[in-house]
Amino acid sequence: MKSIQIFEPAMCCPTGICGPGIDPELIRITGAVHNLRKKGIAISRFNLTGHPGAFAKNQVVQNLIKSDGMEVLPVTLVDGTVVKKGHYPSNQELAEWTHISEDEIGKKQHFQIKLNVVNK
Amino acid sequence: MSHLFHPQTMGLTPFLFFTGKGGVGKTSAASATAVALADEGKKVLLISTDPASNLQDVFATSLTMVSKAIEEVPGLYVSNLDPEEAAARYREKVIGPYRSQLPEAAVKQMEEQLSGSCTVEIAAFDAFSSMLTDPRIVHGFDHIIFDTAPTGHTLRLLQLPTAWSGFLKDNTHGASCLGPLAGLSDKKGQYRETVQALADPKKTMLMLVTRPEVSANKEAARASAELKKIGIANQYLLINGRIGQSGTENDPLAHAFIKREHQALASLPENLKEIPTFDISLAPFNVTGVANLRKLFFGSQPIQDHAAVSENGETHSRYPDLEVLVNDLVTRGQRVIFTMGKGGVGKTTVARKIAAALAKRGNRVLLTTTDPAGHFDPMDPQGGRLTVSRIDPKKEVRDYRETVLNQAKEHLDEEGLAYLMEDLRSPCTEEIAVFRAFANVVEKAENEIVVIDTAPSGHTLLLLDATESYHRELAHSAGEVPVSVQRLLPKLRDPATTAVIIVTLAETTPVYESERLAKDLKRAGITPTWWVINQSLVAAATADDVLKTRARAETPWIRRVTEDSEHHLVIIPWMDKGLTVKSS
Numbered sequence: 123m124k125s126i127q128i129f130e131p132a133m134c135c136p137t138g139i140c141g142p143g144i145d146p147e148l149i150r151i152t153g154a155v156h157n158l159r160k161k162g163i164a165i166s167r168f169n170l171t172g173h174p175g176a177f178a179k180n181q182v183v184q185n186l187i188k189s190d191g192m193e194v195l196p197v198t199l200v201d202g203t204v205v206k207k208g209h210y211p212s213n214q215e216l217a218e219w220t221h222i223s224e225d226e227i228g229k230k231q232h233f234q235i236k237l238n239v240v241n242k
Numbered sequence: 243m244s245h246l247f248h249p250q251t252m253g254l255t256p257f258l259f260f261t262g263k264g265g266v267g268k269t270s271a272a273s274a275t276a277v278a279l280a281d282e283g284k285k286v287l288l289i290s291t292d293p294a295s296n297l298q299d300v301f302a303t304s305l306t307m308v309s310k311a312i313e314e315v316p317g318l319y320v321s322n323l324d325p326e327e328a329a330a331r332y333r334e335k336v337i338g339p340y341r342s343q344l345p346e347a348a349v350k351q352m353e354e355q356l357s358g359s360c361t362v363e364i365a366a367f368d369a370f371s372s373m374l375t376d377p378r379i380v381h382g383f384d385h386i387i388f389d390t391a392p393t394g395h396t397l398r399l400l401q402l403p404t405a406w407s408g409f410l411k412d413n414t415h416g417a418s419c420l421g422p423l424a425g426l427s428d429k430k431g432q433y434r435e436t437v438q439a440l441a442d443p444k445k446t447m448l449m450l451v452t453r454p455e456v457s458a459n460k461e462a463a464r465a466s467a468e469l470k471k472i473g474i475a476n477q478y479l480l481i482n483g484r485i486g487q488s489g490t491e492n493d494p495l496a497h498a499f500i501k502r503e504h505q506a507l508a509s510l511p512e513n514l515k516e517i518p519t520f521d522i523s524l525a526p527f528n529v530t531g532v533a534n535l536r537k538l539f540f541g542s543q544p545i546q547d548h549a550a551v552s553e554n555g556e557t558h559s560r561y562p563d564l565e566v567l568v569n570d571l572v573t574r575g576q577r578v579i580f581t582m583g584k585g586g587v588g589k590t591t592v593a594r595k596i597a598a599a600l601a602k603r604g605n606r607v608l609l610t611t612t613d614p615a616g617h618f619d620p621m622d623p624q625g626g627r628l629t630v631s632r633i634d635p636k637k638e639v640r641d642y643r644e645t646v647l648n649q650a651k652e653h654l655d656e657e658g659l660a661y662l663m664e665d666l667r668s669p670c671t672e673e674i675a676v677f678r679a680f681a682n683v684v685e686k687a688e689n690e691i692v693v694i695d696t697a698p699s700g701h702t703l704l705l706l707d708a709t710e711s712y713h714r715e716l717a718h719s720a721g722e723v724p725v726s727v728q729r730l731l732p733k734l735r736d737p738a739t740t741a742v743i744i745v746t747l748a749e750t751t752p753v754y755e756s757e758r759l760a761k762d763l764k765r766a767g768i769t770p771t772w773w774v775i776n777q778s779l780v781a782a783a784t785a786d787d788v789l790k791t792r793a794r795a796e797t798p799w800i801r802r803v804t805e806d807s808e809h810h811l812v813i814i815p816w817m818d819k820g821l822t823v824k825s826s
Contacts (some may be wrong), residue, residue, distance in 0.1 A: 131351060132348075132351040132355045150653050153654045156654070165435060174336050175340070177340070177348060178345055184343075184344065187344075187347060188345045202302070
């Protein structure tokens with residue numbers, strides 16, 4: 123199975139809410155990653171502050187930062203190959219790589235109310 | 243009914259904490275207590291966790307984290323636990339291993355993320371908690387005395403462990419937004435132990451230090467309530483700097499001091515009245531050196547140092563007053579004016595004075611205050627030229643959270659929203675929310691000069707900057723970063739538009755604190771335009787001996803701020819509400 127890695131700039135938190143504005147992209151990607159993980163997809167996010175080790179271990183990402191600067195982040199790798207730079211992958215791209223439908227990726231699950239109905 | 247504070251006869255617990263807002267005399271009280279106990283034959287460790295600590299001045303010796311024996315006081319050991327140093331060490335622990343492995347740009351970005359006040363506080367707490375739970379330290383001393391940082395700081399510091407225990411336990415996401423805390427999550431047990439020790443009345447006494455001033459008492463009352471809420475109920479109130487009846491008759495300044503003292507004591511908040519209370523007399527000397535520390539807990543004494551008193555020929559006329567500052571603002575045409583400083587130095591009062599003076603000169607002025615006490619006395623609207631608005635940080639955070647959650651609802655399911663809620667609990671949220679609020683105020687003001695009694699920290703500005711340029715580079719729509727914030731950021735750095743005024747007092751702690759503020763702003767490319775020394779005794783004439791000596795003690799601090807400010811300093815004489823002390 124394909125493994126997806128997203129390398130992100132240093133942020134205080136994955137949803138980026140500590141910035142001056144709310145970035146819907148960050149919230150979308152947080153939701154998408156969340157849904158993909160639920161489907162058993164190996165997808166990880168590495169934020170520079172929280173996971174410097176992942177950056178240090180990855181020569182491809184390091185080289186990109188050296189040549190293109192920090193603006194190259196976020197960088198997405200599929201099985202170790204760079205597939206996207208400077209932006210987060212769209213739900214459509216994620217769907218292509220994982221064969222999970224865009225609907226499933228962008229889906230917002232509704233709260234399930236469990237009723238204790240006694241089955242006769 | 244209260245008594246003079248007498249540590250020897252109080253049956254003090256092994257751990258003693260002194261808390262109170264900056265400048266009330268925590269360090270003096272803690273140091274004098276430590277000396278008194280050591281003189282009784284006890285083995286005492288005194289630790290300062292205040293980033294603006296002046297323990298080194300008090301004991302006239304250089305100090306580090308490693309405790310040092312004080313020669314003149316057998317049994318007394320002192321250590322200085324600078325949280326900024328601790329933060330730097332923590333930062334190095336996180337970043338160090340990657341310094342050679344990651345590109346420089348990446349390392350720089352990490353460093354800024356870990357330079358915020360959250361990191362400093364966490365590092366301080368970490369260092370302080372390891373002292374409290376280290377059996378070698380705990381069993382090696384009869385008393386461990388903490389001269390803690392100012393109240394707001396202390397509260398967060400002490401509240402952290404309970405907040406964390408809950409947070410770490412409830413956090414089901416693994417990769418969480420502990421942000422700068424992430425590196426410390428393995429210390430849960432140590433923090434739990436710290437909280438237990440703090441809440442145990444056999445182990446810990448909390449000394450709430452205050453001065454006979456309404457605002458200091460309010461702060462103490464708030465600290466008392468908050469600490470009680472997290473289980474630290476074994477509290478004592480120390481009223482430092484009581485002038486009592488010793489003031490010189492017919493001296494207007496001494497009279498004002500006595501009057502203020504009466505008012506403050508008469509309006510003591512209810513929850514403080516239940517706490518055992520002790521007095522410390524206004525010291526007619528600078529509380530430095532062991533000899534003076536030994537004198538602190540005795541009543542006011544006649545001054546022996548007559549030479550020093552007569553030397554107090556310092557004339558106030560040498561220092562420019564607030565008018566000079568206001569004239570300069572008008573000449574330069576600055577439209578956004580921030581007054582900043584730590585709690586209790588009177589930045590709201592100074593902001594009010596500046597706003598009123600600008601309005602009096604015919605300008606349209608909008609005064610915005612974040613004063614959490616919310617006791618904003620009505621001001622003369624000066625024919626409609628002066629308007630006042632208020633930013634309530636708590637409400638701003640609430641609104642900000644709501645906005646974020648509303649925007650996120652479309653994308654996230656229940657679990658995702660819960661995750662976002664955790665992110666929103668991060669301590670940076672308040673600073674960001676308040677910054678957005680005053681960016682709005684500045685944006686809306688068209689023809690008005692805006693005076694704001696708070697300013698963003700350099701760290702926030704740098705983070706905002708980084709985020710903003712990041713957004714720009716990604717060619718994102720302007721919708722995400724509010725237009726008001728986008729426009730304010732460059733304005734803040736432009737001295738033609740913006741004046742940043744640092745308010746301080748001519749005393750140890752406030753001066754150290756404001757120097758730290760200035761340093762932090764400098765990182766973000768902002769140089770304070772003016773410094774204001776508020777409530778100066780030097781600038782107010784007095785015939786009272788005790789007050790004269792106090793006034794004389796201001797001189798070195800005024801000199802220091804004169805240098806810090808490169809002579810952009812004005813001084814406001816000490817006065818009481820409604821009782822102006824003439825400075826002639």
